[in-house]
Amino acid sequence: MSEEPAKTVYDELIASPRVLLGPGPSEANARVLKAMTTPMLGYLDAEFVQIMDDTVGLLRRVFGTENSLTLPVSGTGTAGMEAALTNVIEPGDSVVVGVKGYFGERIADIAARCGGVVTRVEAEWGTHIPAEKIAEAVTKVSTPKLVALVHGETSTGILQPLRDAVEIAHQNGALFLADCVTSLGGQPVEMDALGIDIAYSCTQKCLAGPPGLSPISFSERAVEVIRNRKTPIQSFYLDMTLLENYWHGEKRSYHHTVSMSLIYALREALRVVLEEGLDTRYERHEHNARALLAGAKAIGLQPAAEEGYRAPMLTTLRIPDGIDDTIIRQGLITDYGIEIGAGLGIFAGKAWRIGLMGESSNQRNVMLVLNALEKLLIASGHKVEQGTAVHAASQVY
Amino acid sequence: MSEEPAKTVYDELIASPRVLLGPGPSEANARVLKAMTTPMLGYLDAEFVQIMDDTVGLLRRVFGTENSLTLPVSGTGTAGMEAALTNVIEPGDSVVVGVKGYFGERIADIAARCGGVVTRVEAEWGTHIPAEKIAEAVTKVSTPKLVALVHGETSTGILQPLRDAVEIAHQNGALFLADCVTSLGGQPVEMDALGIDIAYSCTQKCLAGPPGLSPISFSERAVEVIRNRKTPIQSFYLDMTLLENYWHGEKRSYHHTVSMSLIYALREALRVVLEEGLDTRYERHEHNARALLAGAKAIGLQPAAEEGYRAPMLTTLRIPDGIDDTIIRQGLITDYGIEIGAGLGIFAGKAWRIGLMGESSNQRNVMLVLNALEKLLIASGHKVEQGTAVHAASQVY
Numbered sequence: 001m002s003e004e005p006a007k008t009v010y011d012e013l014i015a016s017p018r019v020l021l022g023p024g025p026s027e028a029n030a031r032v033l034k035a036m037t038t039p040m041l042g043y044l045d046a047e048f049v050q051i052m053d054d055t056v057g058l059l060r061r062v063f064g065t066e067n068s069l070t071l072p073v074s075g076t077g078t079a080g081m082e083a084a085l086t087n088v089i090e091p092g093d094s095v096v097v098g099v100k101g102y103f104g105e106r107i108a109d110i111a112a113r114c115g116g117v118v119t120r121v122e123a124e125w126g127t128h129i130p131a132e133k134i135a136e137a138v139t140k141v142s143t144p145k146l147v148a149l150v151h152g153e154t155s156t157g158i159l160q161p162l163r164d165a166v167e168i169a170h171q172n173g174a175l176f177l178a179d180c181v182t183s184l185g186g187q188p189v190e191m192d193a194l195g196i197d198i199a200y201s202c203t204q205k206c207l208a209g210p211p212g213l214s215p216i217s218f219s220e221r222a223v224e225v226i227r228n229r230k231t232p233i234q235s236f237y238l239d240m241t242l243l244e245n246y247w248h249g250e251k252r253s254y255h256h257t258v259s260m261s262l263i264y265a266l267r268e269a270l271r272v273v274l275e276e277g278l279d280t281r282y283e284r285h286e287h288n289a290r291a292l293l294a295g296a297k298a299i300g301l302q303p304a305a306e307e308g309y310r311a312p313m314l315t316t317l318r319i320p321d322g323i324d325d326t327i328i329r330q331g332l333i334t335d336y337g338i339e340i341g342a343g344l345g346i347f348a349g350k351a352w353r354i355g356l357m358g359e360s361s362n363q364r365n366v367m368l369v370l371n372a373l374e375k376l377l378i379a380s381g382h383k384v385e386q387g388t389a390v391h392a393a394s395q396v397y
Numbered sequence: 398m399s400e401e402p403a404k405t406v407y408d409e410l411i412a413s414p415r416v417l418l419g420p421g422p423s424e425a426n427a428r429v430l431k432a433m434t435t436p437m438l439g440y441l442d443a444e445f446v447q448i449m450d451d452t453v454g455l456l457r458r459v460f461g462t463e464n465s466l467t468l469p470v471s472g473t474g475t476a477g478m479e480a481a482l483t484n485v486i487e488p489g490d491s492v493v494v495g496v497k498g499y500f501g502e503r504i505a506d507i508a509a510r511c512g513g514v515v516t517r518v519e520a521e522w523g524t525h526i527p528a529e530k531i532a533e534a535v536t537k538v539s540t541p542k543l544v545a546l547v548h549g550e551t552s553t554g555i556l557q558p559l560r561d562a563v564e565i566a567h568q569n570g571a572l573f574l575a576d577c578v579t580s581l582g583g584q585p586v587e588m589d590a591l592g593i594d595i596a597y598s599c600t601q602k603c604l605a606g607p608p609g610l611s612p613i614s615f616s617e618r619a620v621e622v623i624r625n626r627k628t629p630i631q632s633f634y635l636d637m638t639l640l641e642n643y644w645h646g647e648k649r650s651y652h653h654t655v656s657m658s659l660i661y662a663l664r665e666a667l668r669v670v671l672e673e674g675l676d677t678r679y680e681r682h683e684h685n686a687r688a689l690l691a692g693a694k695a696i697g698l699q700p701a702a703e704e705g706y707r708a709p710m711l712t713t714l715r716i717p718d719g720i721d722d723t724i725i726r727q728g729l730i731t732d733y734g735i736e737i738g739a740g741l742g743i744f745a746g747k748a749w750r751i752g753l754m755g756e757s758s759n760q761r762n763v764m765l766v767l768n769a770l771e772k773l774l775i776a777s778g779h780k781v782e783q784g785t786a787v788h789a790a791s792q793v794y
Binding site: 014025044074114258271 | 407412413414415419421422431434436440442474475503506511599631633634653659661662736739
């Protein structure tokens with residue numbers, strides 16, 4: 001084991017300032033970063049238990065639910081996805097999964113790893129899944145246990161309507177799951193009003209915190225299904241019956257040492273969200289997305305997501321013919337410090353993903369990215385007059 | 398959905414200062430807390446990829462390994478435990494698990510959830526498992542795939558010797574796994590020198606960072622076993638073949654959005670560890686534990702862990718007859734702001750766990766906790782002269 005001092009090899013941590021307009025992380029609020037400097041507390045300290053309770057209370061408001069079993073899972077959005085599926089699905093269970101992008105694929109993958117028998121309802125990337133197609137699939141399965149849809153599909157920028165799908169699931173005796181990783185805090189989720197049984201999200205997109213936690217919530221019906229399992233839950237780490245005892249039990253039984261720093265951050269991020277007000281926040285996301293799209297269209301960048309179903313927090317744009325994806329994105333980082341998202345899956349090299357999420361969703365960023373994109377496109381031979389994008393966007397404000 | 402501003406309900410985050418002498422979290426280094434205020438970077442930003450590489454390089458030095466597959470799992474120590482087991486164990490595999498406390502039990506539980514056929518090698522709580530007992534169990538199993546031992550058992554304060562057990566495992570064709578959640582950074586782990594195939598830890602004990610990540614490392618032999626699996630890995634989130642592509646692949650394929658803040662913190666925590674020097678750090682942990690135990694014994698508090706096998710970062714003490722566990726621990730928190738650990742499992746109400754981990758392992762804390770404990774014990778009727786504990790401890794410095 002080397003005893004050489006680390007400082008001879010590793011310098012102090014330095015990270016260049018970035019304008020984060022990708023699929024997340026978005027820019028964390030400064031209050032949230034500051035909250036993370038709070039010293040540690042014991043995981044059963046009465047003060048920490050109160051902070052946990054506060055966080056759950058705030059989460060319920062953002063999820064639009066009174067579900068008792070609401071908490072942040074100690075992992076990222078994908079851990080929340082896995083927690084949702086592994087707790088509910090037993091080997092042999094029928095699961096209907098909407099697949100219209102990368103994250104629907106991921107749900108289907110994880111559901112199968114849980115032993116679920118997966119029926120896929122597919123739609124082309126960049127489109128939503130019509131309710132009729134979901135109904136058709138669900139009614140064909142004899143006893144569907146779960147219907148799962150991605151609300152905001154981060155790979156395509158589609159915001160999937162949920163209301164009809166929830167009804168279809170319930171009419172067929174199935175639970176309804178919504179992946180709200182991209183939507184929560186940026187568009188209404190309204191679990192109780194819609195009847196969503198399981199929803200999970202992340203902390204680093206529209207909630208504007210650091211990544212590392214996955215807020216999740218289960219309806220009473222979903223909890224009942226978990227309680228009536230015949231086989232053990234595959235995962236101990238994500239076992240909601242154990243997590244419930246720690247987060248909500250009278251005895252607060254130890255399960256694992258949650259990350260105080262991330263809980264501090266999430267509590268502060270949620271306070272920021274609710275101080276702004278949910279409706280105001282949703283409108284802000286929509287307003288800035290409209291401006292961005294107006295500017296993009298004005299310079300010939302066409303949306304890759306179907307009209308009427310566009311997620312305001314993530315705008316996907318088709319890369320014009322003859323334009324090199326990497327040159328533009330590299331130029332944005334190098335010349336402007338702006339990160340936008342590359343295309344994922346079949347959109348790789350074909351679309352850009354511009355996130356306007358949480359703190360990052362503001363007029364300044366819309367203007368910054370449009371101006372920078374336009375300049376780089378012009379340098380790449382794209383025929384457009386300088387100033388066009390910003391001018392078009394400013395009409396929206 | 399309520400639009401009531403959050404500030405009318407939830408005040409600013411406040412956490413009282415605590416002297417953290419429980420089983421973790423220990424006190425995070427101030428440099429580590431500061432590192433967490435660094436703004437986010439994209440998960441594929443070249444600067445962030447460099448920070449990931451730095452972190453892995455630093456981790457290898459603390460693990461004492463050159464293993465390629467070394468990285469921090471995006472979850473706490475228990476996630477690391479689950480990652481280790483779920484990647485290696487397939488349904489029907491034979492697993493020999495040493496159970497001498499709460500966390501050995503947890504390994505057995507998770508191994509069974511993975512479909513493993515578990516053979517337990519037990520020892521009384523507060524004792525270590527002799528090599529002969531391990532050899533006996535391993536040789537009885539026809540084709541053991543994995544032998545798993547907890548290095549520092551956080552429930553009992555036992556530091557389990559590993560050298561002979563590694564040999565036994567290898568002689569019988571099994572991989573060897575060491576749970577180093579409590580030991581890493583406080584006592585040598587030396588993966589390569591001992592031949593440990595899989596080791597995992599946490600960030601909030603002897604590494605003195607915030608909780609939330611689980612450093613893990615797999616030997617080439619272990620990687621080979623994972624590559625040759627016949628069944629899919631149960632967990633997508635913890636699938637090391639996918640994590641390897643993100644952390645070490647040439648293409649850095651997206652898997653999930655890791656927590657920049659926690660990686661920043663871990664990188665800084667590891668720099669602090671290596672600047673002190675590993676051997677110096679191990680000696681510091683031993684020195685302060687000796688002083689604590691001298692003071693404790695002087696006031697009639699007997700160690701609950703077997704002599705010669707005590708983990709210096711966690712001292713377990715039997716609660717004397719007639720002394721109320723809760724009154725003392727509550728008094729420590731209320732009157733002195735000191736947290737010590739309650740007994741876990743069968744040690745509940747019977748033993749205290751005093752952690753001297755990472756930053757928390759220092760002479761000031763030894764004196765603080767001994768003086769406070771002594772005063773509270775005297776107030777509870779324990780017959781001892783004031784100043785005895787601190788006097789005895791000071792002889793060790």
